[in-house]
Each structure stands twice: as C-alpha cells, then as structure tokens.
Amino acid sequence: MYTQTDKRCTLTELVAHIQSGDCLAIGGGLSWREPMAALRELIRQGIKDLKLIGSAHGIDVDMLCGAGNVAVSAESYVGFEQDFGMALNYRRACESGTVKVEDNCCYTLVQQLRAAIQGLPFMPIRSVQGTDFLKLHPEFKTMTCPFTGEQLVLVPALKPDVALIHAHYADEHGNLHIEGPPVADILFAKAAKKVIATVEALIPHQELANKGVTIPYFYVTALCEVPYGTHPTSCYPRYAYDREHTKLYYQAAKNGADNFRDNYLNPFVYGCKDHASYLNLIGGQTKLIRLEQWKDGIDQWMQLYE
Amino acid sequence: MNKLGNIKSCTLGELMIYQIALSIEDGILAFHGFGSPLVQLALHLAKRNHAPNLVLVAGATYGINPTPAFLTPTTNDFAMNRDAECHLSIEELFDLAASGRLGRMFLSGLQIDCWGNMNVTRLGNDERLTLKLPGGGGGCNLSSDADHVTIWTAAHRTHADNLGRRRYRLVNRCDFVTSVGHRTADGLPRASMPYRGGGPDSIVTDLGIFNFNHEGHAQLRYLYPDTSIELVAESTEFEFPVADDLSTAALPEPALIELIRRLDPLKIHERELSQDDRGRTFELDGV
Structure with missing residues (x-):
C-alpha cells in the first residue's frame, strides 16, 4: 500500500524506482500513450537487463532495445504495424541474441496478471x-x-517489479485518470509491486474525482507531471501521434545500430538534459500546436498522416 | 450516382476486402486486431452492407461499432475509434472469446501451412533464430477460442531468385506455430485438442481463395480474373486439392467500391500489397 499524501517527485527520482534486472510492464499500446519521456530518462540513467512484458507495443520497446537496456522480451507484438513495419532495433537485438525472446500472447499475459492480482499461483x-x-x-x-x-x-502468476504508466491526470495523492483505451494499464497497476506514473497534468482531487479514478492512489508509488510525456506517441484528446518524428526515428534505426545511436539516441535522448530540452528539439511549440490541431477537423487530422 | 457510374473496375485490394467481408456473418461479434487495414475495412464494409447487426470490435482500442474518421496506419488511434458505441477492456474481449462468444477472428502469418497453422513469431529453428517477426498479439489464444477464423495474406505470390529458390508464404511447415489450424504440425486433428472454436474456414490471398476440405486441408475454391491454378501452385509450397466447384471470385458492386474508397482516403490498405499488386485492376461485369 502506498499511502503517502503527496506522491510527487522529479522525473529522475521517478525513474530511479526501476532497478537493473527488473521485470518492467510498460503501459499504453502501439502508438498510443507510451510513457516515452520516462523511457528516455531510463536510458539516460543506464538501467540495464530489463525483462519487458506487454501486449502490443512499438517504439517504446524498440527504443529500449536500441539503447541496450533490455535482456528479455516477453511482449506479444513489437512493431510499427502498416505504418513502418518491423521494429528494427528490436529485431537486431533478438537476432543477435542480446535480447532473449520469450514472446507471449495477450490472453496468456492477462491470465498471468489476473493470477497475481487475485493472489493465486496460476490461472x-x-x-x-x-x-x-x-x-x-x-x-x-x-x-x-x-x-x-x-x-x-x-x-x-506474473507480478511485474514495476509498472510504468502515463496517465492524463493525477491528484497529488496518486489517483490516476486515463481517457480512452487503458490497454493493459489497469491490470499492470494492480499486479505490479510498484506503479510509477507520468501525467499530463496534476489537478485538484475534486476535479479528478469528477473525471473518474481509473487507478486508485494506493497502487501508485510515485508520480511526476510531464506534459507531452508520450511524444511521439499520442495522448488523445490532448495531442495526436507524431508520425513525422516517428519516421525520422525509423530512418535512423533503418541505417543500422550505430546510425541509430548517432542520429537518434545521441541528440534526442543523451543530448537532452531534460524533457523540456527534448520538446524544444522536436520542434517546440510549433510542433506541439500542430499535434493538438487534430481536433480542428478531419483535414488537419489527416495531414498528420501524410 | 454519377460517381458510381464512373466506377468501372476494382483494385485487388478492394476485391480482397470484399471477399474477407463476405466471410462475416450478420449478428456475430467479430474483432479486427491491429496492423490489418484490409480486415478493418472488410468489417466496416460488412457492417454497412450485409451485416448491419455485426458487433464490430475495433482492434487495440476495443471500441464497439466505431465510425472511423478515416483509416490510419496505426490502429490504436482516436480516428479509428470515433463515435464508438461503448468499449471493452482487453480482458473482456479475450474473455468473450474464451467463453465462446467471439464469432469470427482474422489472422495472418508470414508462414501459413496447409492446415492453417501460422507463424508470426520467428524464422529459423530452436537453436538459431534467423528473423524475428513482430509476434502474434493475441492470435495464439484467439485461433483456439474464436468460433471461426478467416485467414488472409496479401503476399502469397513468390518470385524465384536467380538460383530458382522461393521464399514461400504458404509453406509445408511453419518454423514456429504461433496460431493453430485444423491439425497440429504433426498431423493430430483439431478435434483431439480441447479448443473451443472451429478453426479457419478460408484463406483469402492475392492470388485466390482457399477453403478447407473435410480433412482440414486447404483446397483452392476461387481464382481471380487474372490468376490460374498453375500460378497459384507455383507460389504454394504444399500441394493442394482443387474444389470441384472452383470458380472466379465475385467482384464488389460499384457502391461497395465507393464505400471502401470513402473509408480509406489515404489508401492505407494498399500498404499490405506489393508494389506490382497495387496496379492490378479488374473490369466489373456489365460496364
């Protein structure tokens, strides 16, 4: 039970809850609500030998594989769908043997998490x-x-050491509100030993209660306000998926591991001392406003995919 | 009506979408998974055509009966989930399947064998992995649990390299069995396994359509206007029977073609097709 009245901390402190060798459940799915800012911080902190579990993932798992933080992948899918296709850093890491392949399937994972949630040895x-x-x-x-x-x-039963989630809103106590598909986040939060969360915005408790509590505070170990914390994945309704940036990412990965390090990890992860400098580098306010304009009409929305 | 009058042919993608849609019964609950634009469009086409009571569950968002603003290349997107009537959670969708209430699922594979077993996990043997594929999502579970499965692939056609070798999509044996068909790789029949569902009933490809005979073996049922048994055989590693009533697959009506084009203005579904296949078109009858 995590009962402290104020769960707030810095992004550095938040991510330091993850230890090398941990089993990590990353929230979100595919191009939706991946806790990317926290994952970039994880890479900067040099946390190694992670075992990743999840359902359908993409750039989050691929980036950690490209940066060498992963020992085992027990994901069900890692790729960029029909958008860019195979996850190249993930492929390289699996094929070279640096990441051990322990692929799983969605319902199998659900049942394993449910066993953990119910305190049963198996399902x-x-x-x-x-x-x-x-x-x-x-x-x-x-x-x-x-x-x-x-x-x-x-x-x-599968009890992740840490569930890392990005939610839309939280109060200081740690109650989380997620809009749209929760994917496996609620299961992860209830099964994991620790839940750490980045959130778009901290709001007063009453305001959060009115929106609805998706994950109650006592599951949540610590949290940090990180606006645009899922970029380049989406966090609708606030901002859409940044396909342009993902394309740049994919091109860097396509040209080999060294190229990925030089042209993606170095500038966008190691070279950014914090999330604010990252947001500045990806195009600052101009870019962020464009990602928010999906709601202005279908034409503006479609343009983000062209 | 002018618009429809101008539609005198359909593309391969539109034919495949229509044929996948025809496999969808009215009144069932069906789920389209992710990374599958041909199937996503087939479900929306079926719902707006012959299956208005379809309970359409969108992949990744688990939204029910959404009206996509447009098809996106990424499935877990609000554009795909627009105006969903209600939502399931991940566990609820899979529970529905496990308890026998998922009427139809759509699965594909980088390798598909004659029994409908498929591999989307890895190429190579247990000792040496030569190609890591993205993985099967929940396909393993749903191939066992869904009442029926439609298999599709837009990469049936193979081309020989300069040594005459081919990398088949329809193979003798899967390097890894991610999802199950009518017999195990060792020939054990599906009936001897404790699965709930009935297994795959068709394979819709870029060259034609197979159904499964009483032994659970894929048999060629439909060709397309520009394919032949020989062409299909050339690109298929296993030998297959041909149905007595082999015929040419029906093409969609102009109104349905127009609907597909309206649902997918960015032509996302063409990304499943090879560059050459994007140029294949079929003249509609009576125009």
Missing part, C-alpha cells in the same frame, strides 16, 4: 496448447481439469 487457459509457445515457456504446465476432464494449460 488456467484453454488456448496455447498445440503452439510452440509451450517451448518458449517451460514454466507453463498442462493438467487435466478435475471437473470436465479437459486438458488445460496453467500459466503462473
């Missing part, structure tokens, strides 16, 4: 048998159901 699942996931996960067991006689797969 049963009907799927997975007949696939090669059983080879990747020798910890999964099969048993005959004592009630129906069906063969079921038992998947063990």
Whole structure:
C-alpha cells in the first residue's frame, strides 16, 4: 500500500524506482500513450537487463532495445504495424541474441496478471496448447481439469517489479485518470509491486474525482507531471501521434545500430538534459500546436498522416 | 450516382476486402486486431452492407461499432475509434472469446501451412533464430477460442531468385506455430485438442481463395480474373486439392467500391500489397 499524501517527485527520482534486472510492464499500446519521456530518462540513467512484458507495443520497446537496456522480451507484438513495419532495433537485438525472446500472447499475459492480482499461483487457459509457445515457456504446465476432464494449460502468476504508466491526470495523492483505451494499464497497476506514473497534468482531487479514478492512489508509488510525456506517441484528446518524428526515428534505426545511436539516441535522448530540452528539439511549440490541431477537423487530422 | 457510374473496375485490394467481408456473418461479434487495414475495412464494409447487426470490435482500442474518421496506419488511434458505441477492456474481449462468444477472428502469418497453422513469431529453428517477426498479439489464444477464423495474406505470390529458390508464404511447415489450424504440425486433428472454436474456414490471398476440405486441408475454391491454378501452385509450397466447384471470385458492386474508397482516403490498405499488386485492376461485369 502506498499511502503517502503527496506522491510527487522529479522525473529522475521517478525513474530511479526501476532497478537493473527488473521485470518492467510498460503501459499504453502501439502508438498510443507510451510513457516515452520516462523511457528516455531510463536510458539516460543506464538501467540495464530489463525483462519487458506487454501486449502490443512499438517504439517504446524498440527504443529500449536500441539503447541496450533490455535482456528479455516477453511482449506479444513489437512493431510499427502498416505504418513502418518491423521494429528494427528490436529485431537486431533478438537476432543477435542480446535480447532473449520469450514472446507471449495477450490472453496468456492477462491470465498471468489476473493470477497475481487475485493472489493465486496460476490461472488456467484453454488456448496455447498445440503452439510452440509451450517451448518458449517451460514454466507453463498442462493438467487435466478435475471437473470436465479437459486438458488445460496453467500459466503462473506474473507480478511485474514495476509498472510504468502515463496517465492524463493525477491528484497529488496518486489517483490516476486515463481517457480512452487503458490497454493493459489497469491490470499492470494492480499486479505490479510498484506503479510509477507520468501525467499530463496534476489537478485538484475534486476535479479528478469528477473525471473518474481509473487507478486508485494506493497502487501508485510515485508520480511526476510531464506534459507531452508520450511524444511521439499520442495522448488523445490532448495531442495526436507524431508520425513525422516517428519516421525520422525509423530512418535512423533503418541505417543500422550505430546510425541509430548517432542520429537518434545521441541528440534526442543523451543530448537532452531534460524533457523540456527534448520538446524544444522536436520542434517546440510549433510542433506541439500542430499535434493538438487534430481536433480542428478531419483535414488537419489527416495531414498528420501524410 | 454519377460517381458510381464512373466506377468501372476494382483494385485487388478492394476485391480482397470484399471477399474477407463476405466471410462475416450478420449478428456475430467479430474483432479486427491491429496492423490489418484490409480486415478493418472488410468489417466496416460488412457492417454497412450485409451485416448491419455485426458487433464490430475495433482492434487495440476495443471500441464497439466505431465510425472511423478515416483509416490510419496505426490502429490504436482516436480516428479509428470515433463515435464508438461503448468499449471493452482487453480482458473482456479475450474473455468473450474464451467463453465462446467471439464469432469470427482474422489472422495472418508470414508462414501459413496447409492446415492453417501460422507463424508470426520467428524464422529459423530452436537453436538459431534467423528473423524475428513482430509476434502474434493475441492470435495464439484467439485461433483456439474464436468460433471461426478467416485467414488472409496479401503476399502469397513468390518470385524465384536467380538460383530458382522461393521464399514461400504458404509453406509445408511453419518454423514456429504461433496460431493453430485444423491439425497440429504433426498431423493430430483439431478435434483431439480441447479448443473451443472451429478453426479457419478460408484463406483469402492475392492470388485466390482457399477453403478447407473435410480433412482440414486447404483446397483452392476461387481464382481471380487474372490468376490460374498453375500460378497459384507455383507460389504454394504444399500441394493442394482443387474444389470441384472452383470458380472466379465475385467482384464488389460499384457502391461497395465507393464505400471502401470513402473509408480509406489515404489508401492505407494498399500498404499490405506489393508494389506490382497495387496496379492490378479488374473490369466489373456489365460496364
């Protein structure tokens, strides 16, 4: 239980809750609400050997793989969909063996998190048998159901060391409000030992309560206000996905690991002493205003994808 | 009406979207996953055509019956989720499938075998991974749990390299089984596995459409106006039976073609097609 009245801290202090070797659950999904500012800080702090778990992810996992922070990936999907295709840093890290591949599937992960949330050692699942996931996960067991006689797969409880989430709003106490799809964030928050959150804005408790509490404060270890903290992924309704920046990222990754370091990590991660200097580098107010203009009409919105 | 009168042909993408849409029954709950613009459009087409009571669950956002502002290349986007009637959580969608209430799912693979097993995890063997693929999301779970599965791929056609070798999409054996079809790689029938759903009932490709025979083996059911059995065989590593009633797949009506174009003004679905395939068009009958 995290009961302190004021959970606020700096981004540096927030990210320092993650230790090398931790099992880390990153919130959001694909190009939506990834805690990118915190991940850039994680890279700057040189936290290593992480085991990542998740459902469908993209630039967040790819960037950590490109920066060498990951030892094991137990994600269900890592890629850029039909937008840019394969996640190149992730691919390189898996293919060279620096990242151990322990791919999982969405429902299997959900059941493992639910076991942790309910304090049970495992949950049963009907799927997975007949696939090669059983080879990747020798910890999964099969048993005959004592009630129906069906063969079921038992998947063990999964308790991430840290869940890292970006929410739209929080109060000082740590109550979080997420707008739009929570993806697996609520499950992560309830299953994890620690929850650390960046938020677009801190607001008074009554205002937050009126919006609705998505994740209650006592799950939340610490939080930090980081506006535009998911850039270049989206944080609707405030701002859309920055495809232009993601393209620049992808081009840097496409030209090899060294090129990615020189032309992406060095300027945008190591070279930025804080989030404010990053926002300045990606185009400052002009860029941020453009990402907020999605709501002005479908034409402005579509332009962000051209 | 003038606009429709001008539509005298459809593209390969539009034909595939229409054919995937025809696999969708009215009144069921169906889910489109992510990274699958052809399928996303097929669901919206079905809902606005022959399946108005479809419970359409959008991938990644889990929004129900949204009206996308336009198709985006990224699935978890508010544009895709616009005006959703209500929302599921990730666990709720998969629970619905596990309890037998997901009518149809759509899955693809970088390798697809004759039983409909698929690989989107990795190429290479257990000792040496040669290509890490993005991974299957929840496909593994849903291939077991969904009532029915439509398989699709826009990369069936293979080209021989200068040594005559081909990298097949429809293969003899998957390097890794991410999602299950009608028999295990070792030939064990699906009925002997405790799955809830019935497995795949079609494979819609850029060259034609397979259904599955009583043994659970893919058999060629439809060609396209510009393909032949020989062309399909050349690009398919496994041998396949041909249905007695093999015919040419129906093309969409002009109104449906116009609807697809309206739903996808950025032509995102063409990104699933090869450069050559983007130029394939088919004359509509009676124009």
